[in-house]
Amino acid sequence: MAGLVGAGPVAPVLRSCPPGVSGGQDPTAGHQSIVLGPAELARAAALAPGPRAVFVTGRRALRRFAAELLDVPASDLTTHFSCPRCGSGPELSHGRPGYAFRGEPVPLALSLSRSSGWILLGAVVDPPAGVTMGLDLADPSGMAFEGFEGVALTAAERAGLTGLAGPLLLQERARLWARKEAWLKMTGDGLATAPDTLDVLSRQEIRDLAAGEAGLPLNFRAAVAVSRTGS
Numbered sequence: 744m745a746g747l748v749g750a751g752p753v754a755p756v757l758r759s760c761p762p763g764v765s766g767g768q769d770p771t772a773g774h775q776s777i778v779l780g781p782a783e784l785a786r787a788a789a790l791a792p793g794p795r796a797v798f799v800t801g802r803r804a805l806r807r808f809a810a811e812l813l814d815v816p817a818s819d820l821t822t823h824f825s826c827p828r829c830g831s832g833p834e835l836s837h838g839r840p841g842y843a844f845r846g847e848p849v850p851l852a853l854s855l856s857r858s859s860g861w862i863l864l865g866a867v868v869d870p871p872a873g874v875t876m877g878l879d880l881a882d883p884s885g886m887a888f889e890g891f892e893g894v895a896l897t898a899a900e901r902a903g904l905t906g907l908a909g910p911l912l913l914q915e916r917a918r919l920w921a922r923k924e925a926w927l928k929m930t931g932d933g934l935a936t937a938p939d940t941l942d943v944l945s946r947q948e949i950r951d952l953a954a955g956e957a958g959l960p961l962n963f964r965a966a967v968a969v970s971r972t973g974s
């Protein structure tokens with residue numbers, strides 16, 4: 744497992760997990776495998792084997808991350824995800840991540856992203872009331888498709904890409920996309936908001952991770968957004 748960085752009242756703790764590390768667990772550390780909750784297992788069962796492994800690995804890593812931050816056994820956490828359309832609770836398998844411990848929601852604002860086998864996790868510990876966070880990880884190699892700018896970017900963002908080509912263009916596309924998804928996870932809207940209507944060039948709540956921050960590959964782009972007032 745790679746880095747664990749940052750702490751503070753509203754500064755997220757970040758953790759990356761490289762491909763091949765099951766559920767963020769060091770295979771040499773002798774941990775018991777982390778078991779998911781019923782709603783997570785039901786969602787996993789509906790997936791094809793490849794996506795299922797990706798999903799399960801991410802959820803195990805997230806559960807372990809939350810348990811370590813709270814210093815409680817991972818098996819004692821109950822999922823408590825929330826969705827603006829469907830509500831929240833242990834039966835929900837999608838939406839904004841969260842857990843409950845002994846029936847009470849835990850004091851963590853959480854976010855998760857997966858890209859090219861990597862997992863990025865973030866948490867604000869003891870968040871002020873209403874504060875939410877979102878983060879996103881983007882592999883520039885996944886951004887090489889025609890029409891990206893038209894579907895994903897605002898006119899101002901497109902203008903900023905003028906003159907870029909090759910790897911620099913893909914990295915900038917990835918940076919902007921990560922900022923958008925971090926914002927949309929922070930608000931909870933997800934892609935219910937059309938990305939080409941959301942300008943992310945200069946929003947104070949969003950921070951680009953530095954190249955290699957949290958142990959991520961140097962060419963990946965990632966962003967984290969923390970709400971100021973609980974949007």
Ligand SMILES: CC(C)(COP(=O)(O)OP(=O)(O)OC[C@H]1O[C@@H](n2cnc3c(N)ncnc32)[C@H](O)[C@@H]1OP(=O)(O)O)[C@@H](O)C(=O)NCCC(=O)NCCS
Nearest residue numbers: 828837838839840855856857924927928931932933934935
């Ligand atoms: C969240 C989203 C913007 C990014 O997804 P992505 O780039 O494909 O995947 P990422 O790996 O970066 O992020 C996925 C994680 O985002 C989180 N997430 C999903 N919806 C979220 C929301 N509304 N708010 C905050 N976080 C959310 C979850 O932790 C999810 O992990 P999971 O697959 O284990 O559930 C996109 O999946 C989305 O818009 N989802 C919502 C779709 C929707 O509204 N569905 C209808 C539900 S009724």
